[in-house]
Structures are given as C-alpha cells and as structure tokens.
Amino acid sequence: MIEIRFHGRGGQGAVTCVELLAKAAISEGKYAQGFPSFGPERRGAPVMAFLRVDDVPIRLRQKIYQPDIVVILDPGLLHTKEIISGLKENGLIIANSAESVEQLRERLPYKQRLAIVDATKIALEVLRVPITNTTMLGALIRATNIVSKEAMIKALKERFGYLAERNKMAMERAFLETVVSG
Amino acid sequence: MGKRIGIEVSIAVAEAVKLCDVDVISAYPITPQTHIVERLSEIVADGELDAEFIPVESEHTAISVAAGASATGARVYTATSAQGLALMHEILFIVSSMRLPVVMTVANRALSAPISIWCDHSDIMAERDIGWIQTFAINGQETYDLTFHAFRVAEDHRVLLPAVVNFDGFTLTHVIEPIEMAEKEAVDRYLPPFQPKLRLDPDHPITMGPVGVPEIYSEARRQLEVSLLSSKKVIVEAWEEFGRIFGRYYHPIETYRTEDASTILITMGSATETAMLAVDSLRDKGQKVGLVYIRLWRPFPHEEFFEAVKEAKVIAVLDRAISYGMGGGPVFSEVKASLYNLTQRPYIKNFVAGLGGRDIPIENFIEMVDRAEFSAANGLPPTYEHLDVREE
Numbered sequence: 001m002i003e004i005r006f007h008g009r010g011g012q013g014a015v016t017c018v019e020l021l022a023k024a025a026i027s028e029g030k031y032a033q034g035f036p037s038f039g040p041e042r043r044g045a046p047v048m049a050f051l052r053v054d055d056v057p058i059r060l061r062q063k064i065y066q067p068d069i070v071v072i073l074d075p076g077l078l079h080t081k082e083i084i085s086g087l088k089e090n091g092l093i094i095a096n097s098a099e100s101v102e103q104l105r106e107r108l109p110y111k112q113r114l115a116i117v118d119a120t121k122i123a124l125e126v127l128r129v130p131i132t133n134t135t136m137l138g139a140l141i142r143a144t145n146i147v148s149k150e151a152m153i154k155a156l157k158e159r160f161g162y163l164a165e166r167n168k169m170a171m172e173r174a175f176l177e178t179v180v181s182g
Numbered sequence: 183m184g185k186r187i188g189i190e191v192s193i194a195v196a197e198a199v200k201l202c203d204v205d206v207i208s209a210y211p212i213t214p215q216t217h218i219v220e221r222l223s224e225i226v227a228d229g230e231l232d233a234e235f236i237p238v239e240s241e242h243t244a245i246s247v248a249a250g251a252s253a254t255g256a257r258v259y260t261a262t263s264a265q266g267l268a269l270m271h272e273i274l275f276i277v278s279s280m281r282l283p284v285v286m287t288v289a290n291r292a293l294s295a296p297i298s299i300w301c302d303h304s305d306i307m308a309e310r311d312i313g314w315i316q317t318f319a320i321n322g323q324e325t326y327d328l329t330f331h332a333f334r335v336a337e338d339h340r341v342l343l344p345a346v347v348n349f350d351g352f353t354l355t356h357v358i359e360p361i362e363m364a365e366k367e368a369v370d371r372y373l374p375p376f377q378p379k380l381r382l383d384p385d386h387p388i389t390m391g392p393v394g395v396p397e398i399y400s401e402a403r404r405q406l407e408v409s410l411l412s413s414k415k416v417i418v419e420a421w422e423e424f425g426r427i428f429g430r431y432y433h434p435i436e437t438y439r440t441e442d443a444s445t446i447l448i449t450m451g452s453a454t455e456t457a458m459l460a461v462d463s464l465r466d467k468g469q470k471v472g473l474v475y476i477r478l479w480r481p482f483p484h485e486e487f488f489e490a491v492k493e494a495k496v497i498a499v500l501d502r503a504i505s506y507g508m509g510g511g512p513v514f515s516e517v518k519a520s521l522y523n524l525t526q527r528p529y530i531k532n533f534v535a536g537l538g539g540r541d542i543p544i545e546n547f548i549e550m551v552d553r554a555e556f557s558a559a560n561g562l563p564p565t566y567e568h569l570d571v572r573e574e
Contacts, residue, residue: 019188023188025188026186027187033358038353040213059456
C-alpha cells in the first residue's frame, strides 16, 4: 500500500487532486481511498488531503501517520515542519518550486528523495490561474507511476469536461519538466 | 453486475436515493451530511429525478414534512447529523408510531458542547428508543447497499416502519473509494413501487395520529414494539434477496476470524475494518482473537449475537458514545443485557474511544484486547475505560 499526503492552501485543489487520483486508480482496477483533512477549510490556509492506493481492498481507515510520499502544491509551505512530519526515511517529496534540487537541499532539512517542478509557472502559463493541483499530478505520475497517464486523462475529462484539455496540457508539461533526484 | 467506480460515499448515497425513485426529499443541510442533500438537490433540479425537493428552515421541519409527505403515500427520504437529529427528536417517535416508512441517512457526528463536527455515535445513541429500524455501515459499499435495503424493509406491509442507515461522519461521508454501483433495472427488481396500506386522501378521509386515550395508548405502543421486534425476519429476508440480486450478502451480526477465538472485539461502524487489521496482526502472533460487528442495531439481534460470541471467554466492546451516569457506553449496556441470562457469561470489558473524531488506529484495538485479557486474567472488575484520553 502506498500512502500519500498532499499539502496545499484552501482553493488550490488538494482535495480535487486526491479525488482525481483515487478515481483514476480505481478505474484501472486498483483500490484507493481519498479523503480531505476532516474539518472546516478556509481559502488560503494550509490544508492537507490524503490518498491510499493498493492492489487489494483497503481496510485501514485510520489517519495517515507515516506517508510514503508528500506532494506540496504551494512553494510557500516548503519550509513548514508539517511537510516532513512522519514521512518515511525512504520516502519521496514532490514539490512545486522554482528552485533547484541543490538549492532546496541546502536550505531545507529534507533527507528523502526529491522531485521538483515549477508548477506555479506552468499553471500560470497554461491555465492562467495559480491553481497547481492538476499540474502537480504530472509530477506525481512522472516520479511514481502510481496511475497511468491515460487513466489520469480520463479522470480529468470526467471531472472537468471542456476544461480538461488545458489541465491535461499542464499535467503533461509538468510530466516532462519534473526533475527527479535520488 | 454494476460498474465499480471511485466515488465519494455521500455522493453514492445520493445516487442510491435517486435509483430508489423517491417522491419527496425534505432536508436541511448540516455537516457532515451536506454532500448527500447538495447532490440530491442537484439531481432534482437537473430533472434526473422526478421528485419534490423541499428545502426547509430546520431539521424539526425536515422530519415533519417527511412525516406528512409519507402519510400521503409518497416515498420519502431525509438525512441529517448530530444537532440536526437531536432537533428532530420529538417527531421521530411520531413517525414510527404512525407507521410511516420514511428512510433517513444519519452521518454520525458528535453532539455539542464543545462544538464538534466530527464523528462519534452520540447522536444516534440518544435516539436508540425511537422505534425506527437502525443499521450501521462499515464502509461505502455497505452504506450504498443499506440504502436500498432500508426502503425495501420499511415499506414491507409486514413492517411499515421508518429506518435509519448510520454511516460515520467524515471517515465515511467524505471518503472517495471504490463502490459497485447498481443497475436501475436491478434496483427496480429489488424495490417495487411503494404501496401504502393507508394514506391521507381528501376523497377518502381518515385520521392519523389522533389522541390515544389510556384505553388505546398501550395497545398502540405495544403494536409498535411488536412490529419492530418482528421486523427482523423481513430484514434478514430482504438481505437474502439483496444477495441473490446484487451478489453481496449481509447479516444482522457479522463475524471475522471468530473460529476458536477466546477473545472477541465488538464494533459498529467505520472503525470495524481497522479492527480487522488488528485481529490479523494478533492472529499472526498466535493470539486467539476475533471480531464481531453489529450491523443491525434495532431491532437488536439477540439470537445472532449470542451465536456469534457464545464461545468467547473475554469480550472487549468499543463504544463511540458515553451513556452518562451509567458508566460506559450504550453498546456495552446492550451487550451485557443481551448476555445476562446465559449461565456461563463471558468477561465483558468496555472501551470508550473515538469521541468527536478522535482517531482509532490499529494500536488502540490491540490495546483493548490486551487490557481486556489482562483484566479478566487478574480478576479485575468488568468495567469500562477511556482509551487515549488525557485525564489531567
């Protein structure tokens, strides 16, 4: 089982991210469980969302305490201690950042593997809004293969209808531009 | 076979209600029930379902409208949580005693104060004795399936009682997971159109729910009690029929790895599957531990419960509510009462956990088993404990 925690700000679509991934994984015959951080959410405030994916039915319904992967939608959250809280030593951090892997490693206490993409830039250019959730999906697929790109595109189409095309473009561009480092 | 998709459980409940072709939905939004009624109002507004969606100003009115609509012979649905359910309180007794087969989903949530929007079972436990059929779902698929079952049983002429389907707030309501969606044709086979036995009709006037003078009140109430107790037969029958059509089988009491188990955990609701993992882990270590979960809460299935636990030496009961002043929780009280007449009674210990959304991880269940076995082995009084709570 893979457990993923998403960090974003209210309005950036962390919950939608989880919804799309869960639906894509399930459409591929896998089992998934996606949920928001339970409680009232406020636009702009740091929020979390969670995802479990497995090849067998998922019975675990406790919180995610030790994620395998964290995905950070907002560069302004990179320095917060919550990001690496509980993250497994052999885990993976997938970050939206304009900085390089070296720059991030120098200023932040990350020990885990890193995957970086400038999702805000891509989202602004392709979607014309700084909403990075669908862009970050491209980075996640590049770094993990957790779902296939095809299943993801199908989920985007079901969720966004005619808006899916631009989200797909943002996702595919992030897929190409993501830098994964050991 | 229906299609298996990823869907939020609340949305799946709304889709189930749509497939049941309800005539009237009367509801007031309250977290964490909101997504059900939001989706239903969309479904009705988009013309996907030919029903009246009646937005009201409170839950007291939501259930009053549901009662009135049901009395005219309509198929009626509502949903609520916590304070909303509490606000319905006085009308809930009227709905059951007037034998109106309203179906209600309760997204279980803690009662105030302090204000908590998160899950526990104190809302429905305060409504144990309202005379409604009450089931508890452990996951999204069950919540979806129990919705169809609730209408079928409630409207059966041998029953004619309202029914509550309980599913945990947030830990189920807001989770996206795989659910096998039903085909309309299969639902139609399972759930025939509602044929009211009596209904309010201006052309054939009758009176419902008039004054029950002392000469008649006892009989009316006894009739309600008998109907609820004997509804178990129809409930079981309807689950068997559900299994034949949809391939998923349900029972009033379910067991998990209870063969040769000397210690048995008792749960209800979404904590159950996590408890199964605790059982697996203890079994791996060679401990003879099993799990029994209660799906049918009212009418309480005494015989099935007895059968499930009769070999156990130690029972550890989880409660997500407190029965104030009694000591322990309501499930504990019922379990003890149900087993009291046995000559060889198991040692029963109660654990209150998961109040107001407090997580109940696997370790908590392992601790429950350990503490219950320790207490039993050391002859400590069979009482209750709170798990994972700061006492200072």
